[in-house]
Amino acid sequence: MADVDTRPAPGSRSRWARLPGTARWGRDAKGRSTWRRGWIIAVLALLDACLLAFHTEVPNSFGNFGSLLETFLPWVGLAVPVLLVPALLRRSATALVALLVPTLLWVNLFGALLTDKSGGAWDFTVVQHNVWAYNKNIPQTVSVLEASNADVISLVEVSGSQLPVFEKDLAAKYPYRAVEGTVGLWSKDPLTDTEPVDIKIGWVRALRTTVETPQGHVAVYVAHLPSVRVHFDGGFTANQRDASAEALGQALASEPLSRVILLGDLNGTMNDGSLAPVTSQMRSAQGSAGSGFGFSYPAEFPMTRIDQILTRGVTPTDAWTLPRTGSDHLPIGAHIEL
Numbered sequence: 024m025a026d027v028d029t030r031p032a033p034g035s036r037s038r039w040a041r042l043p044g045t046a047r048w049g050r051d052a053k054g055r056s057t058w059r060r061g062w063i064i065a066v067l068a069l070l071d072a073c074l075l076a077f078h079t080e081v082p083n084s085f086g087n088f089g090s091l092l093e094t095f096l097p098w099v100g101l102a103v104p105v106l107l108v109p110a111l112l113r114r115s116a117t118a119l120v121a122l123l124v125p126t127l128l129w130v131n132l133f134g135a136l137l138t139d140k141s142g143g144a145w146d147f148t149v150v151q152h153n154v155w156a157y158n159k160n161i162p163q164t165v166s167v168l169e170a171s172n173a174d175v176i177s178l179v180e181v182s183g184s185q186l187p188v189f190e191k192d193l194a195a196k197y198p199y200r201a202v203e204g205t206v207g208l209w210s211k212d213p214l215t216d217t218e219p220v221d222i223k224i225g226w227v228r229a230l231r232t233t234v235e236t237p238q239g240h241v242a243v244y245v246a247h248l249p250s251v252r253v254h255f256d257g258g259f260t261a262n263q264r265d266a267s268a269e270a271l272g273q274a275l276a277s278e279p280l281s282r283v284i285l286l287g288d289l290n291g292t293m294n295d296g297s298l299a300p301v302t303s304q305m306r307s308a309q310g311s312a313g314s315g316f317g318f319s320y321p322a323e324f325p326m327t328r329i330d331q332i333l334t335r336g337v338t339p340t341d342a343w344t345l346p347r348t349g350s351d352h353l354p355i356g357a358h359i360e361l
Contacts, residue, residue, distance in 0.1 A: 048114045061115020064106050068118065071102040072125040075132060079296045083262075090251045090264075093295040094327050097316060100129040132294075139314040143340035145358035146238055148173045150345065151286040151332055152354035153247070153320075154189075156182040156205075160349030165192040167348050171356050175234060176209045177286035179247035203230035206245045206287075212236050220274050222267040224249055229271060229287070233280070238361040241337070242280040246271055246287035264290055265297045272300025275335075282361060285333040288352065292328055305333035308357035313342035319353040332357045 048057050074081075078096055081089040092099075103126050110118035150173040154164055168176050176197060181189060182205070189207070190200065197209035201217040204227025208214065213235045220229035229246040248271070249264040268289070275283065285305055291298045293307050309317040309328060318325030325344075330352055332342065338360040345354035 048116075051114075057114055057116040059117070061110055061113045061118035064110050064113065064115060064118035065121035067102070068106050068121040068125055071099060071106075072128055074099050075125055075128040078294065083265075083297070087251050090291060090295055090297050093297075094251065094292050094329065096292070096294045097129075097133050098326065100125065100133070103129070133316075136310065136313070136316055140312050141314055141341040143312075143338075143360065145340045145360050147175075147236060147241070147337075147359045147361050148356065149175050149177070149243075149284060149286060149332060149359060150354055150356040151177045151179075151288075151330055152345075152348070153179050153288040153330060153350060153352040154181055154185065154348070155350035155352065156180050156185070158185065158349040161185055161188045162192065164348040164350065165189065167346050168354060169193070169196055171345060171354075173356060174211050174236070175243060175286075177207075177243075177245045178209070179206045179228070179245065179288050181205050181207055201230060201232040203227045206230055206247055208232055208234075208243060208245050208286075210234055220244065220246065221270060222246065222248065223270045224263060224267055229274075231274065231278075236361060239282070240280055241282045241284060241361065242278050244271075244275065244283070244285045244287070246285065246289065248288070248290045250290040268298050269300045272304065275301065275304055280336075282336040283334065284337065284359065285331070287331060288329060289331050290329050293331070302333070305335050306339070308332040308334060308339035308342040308359070309355075311342075312339040312357065317342060317344055317355065319344055319355050320351070322347050322351050322353050325353060328355075330355050334359060337361050 050056055078093050081092050083089040103122055106122060150168060150171045193209045197211060199210040199214045201208045201214045203219040206228055215233045217232040219227045220231050222229045231244050234241045234243050248267045251264055289298060293302055317328050319328050319330040339357050340360055341358040343356055345356055347353060
């Protein structure tokens, strides 16, 4: 068979160059260089960068958007791969350079979370779980919690009908318990000085107790802060959550023991500036010793970590999420060196 010359005829364009919406890296059909096209993509990339860089400046006064943005802040980075596609199709150097800005900001904010920081000795294991008031499978939930072999298990959103079941099913492995309102702590070690913590919501959703471990006394707080919801009438729910965070922060600041662990559903992430009264004096077990983001909510498709294990005066050495239970949250756990 004779050879066939497949080269394009002189002056003709390749098939790729004729595709609608595409351009060469040089000038396009309108004579624009690679630096003069893709400006809309570049502007969108810089807007994304602004959300990452100035998320603390977004107010809650309209729809609680500030806290909602910070709750899901890692997902703002998804705009980068989405915008990368049209940037490459447009062969826009301007858009590609602009996309470097949100990329570098995202790596600066969250890059450290992607590394595995676990490792080291531990002598205390904690588990925290929002068991959900509508959880219909308490035995399976107890099975997952007990399989962790934690020294203490913190439960929040425990309904009145669920409490006797948890007390009965956990009693064999966790003979000591402290329950105040809808939150509780089950422990292998004795508990003393248990008292409710007033977080300014009108009913009890936080407690403080002392765990008498073989390594000495540890103050453990269990808290369930109000949730943040989208309201367009002044953000009442966010204001309530923020007032609760302030009250909890004051309680932590006045804690006399040097070793402190906070377990709870804080309905906010470590990026949420509204939780600063708490997070400014504690370190995150996930951020210090975990691997990845450790998303815990919602259980069907975890997108954020609003359940927290925070410490002061002790050293987290590992952090993880547990298998799904009958709750809408995943349980979380951590190893701690006392």
